[in-house]
Amino acid sequence: MKDLSIYIHIPFCTEKCFYCDFLSFKGKEEYFEKYKIALIKEIEDFAILNKDKYIIKTIFIGGGTPSILPIGYIGNISEKIYKLFNVDKDIEFTIEANPGTLSYEKIKHFKASNINRISLGLQAYQNNLLKKIGRIHTIEDFLQNYENIRKVGFDNVNVDLMFSLPSQTEKDFEQTLNNITKLEPEHISTYSLILEEGTKFYSMYEKGEFELFSDEMDRKLYYMAIDILQKNGYNLYEISNFSKHNKQCRHNIVYWTRKEYIGFGLGSSSLIDEKRIVNTNNLNDYINFKNNREIEILEKKHMYSEFMFLGLRMAQGIKKVDFYNQFNIDIDSVYKKEIDKFIKNGLLIEEDGFLKLSKKGIDLSNVVFSEFI
Ligand code: SF4
Known part of the structure; x- marks a missing residue:
């Protein structure tokens, strides 16, 4: 049986939220x-043909806001997966x-539905800032739920944070990082604001x-x-992405290392048998x-470039021999020119059979990635 990960949208x-261009609808x-009915049907259809081919290693229910669904829905989806797959x-x-x-x-319902990791979108620790970016919750909501999550017994929690937000100060972000590390979540993700077309921030x-x-x-x-999180x-x-020992997000590592995954739900994408499959993003079509x-x-060449720009996101970089193991061709015979150039100008480091971004390479990661694309 092959390993497989499942994403559910x-x-x-x-x-x-004012910065968000994810495929999600309000109200x-x-x-x-x-x-839910269409989602379960999609899961069943896939399982009929593939059930015994795979063992499911990770599941990620993302969105949108999966926690918006009434109690019972997540249990129904989880039950179906457990019934149909290994x-x-x-x-x-x-x-x-x-x-x-x-x-x-x-x-409690999530816990009873076999979920063992919760990823909380907080973004910032200041209520005025949360309001300014269109979040629907306060810091008090977050703290209350964080406490409940621990009380229910979850021992693997991620908190998402953002920086470079309009009107956010250096002090705000520092306070956010310090206050969150005190809570000791196992994992913290922190993203810089990217202005996306079609968002409220874009038109503002x-x-x-704002500037x-x-x-x-x-x-x-x-x-x-990096400094505050590493010190903690x-x-x-x-x-x-930052984690405590052994608490990296295994599901995301599947994406970055090009392992196979199946996406269920609106707009989800899958990587299976070197095919990229993307579901419709029309909600009415999907539910019908x-x-x-x-x-x-x-x-x-598409697979090679994915291997490079996804793998180089990881701090350990890419293992050169893995390129050969995946594609049966030596990495240098495909990318020698680019690799030599980036090593020479200090953007890539080669060490113990791995290639990774240097500090300067991280700052200019888009330059490096675009060369491999
Ligand atoms: S809750 Fe998440 S998915 Fe929904 S609009 Fe905000 S950032 Fe986007």
């Missing part, structure tokens, strides 16, 4: 039930949750309502995060079982 949110409660005993099973949509009962920016941080300031905040026992294992998927058979 829940495309609903209470409100749209579509009347779709919840139909969506699920590894040591599974990592994550759900993303927005602190504005949780309750003690819901957290176009109207001149973006300079690259220097953005980098300064990033290195402050967090290991930077990917450009934006018209899931017109885009299927792309990946060309070799």
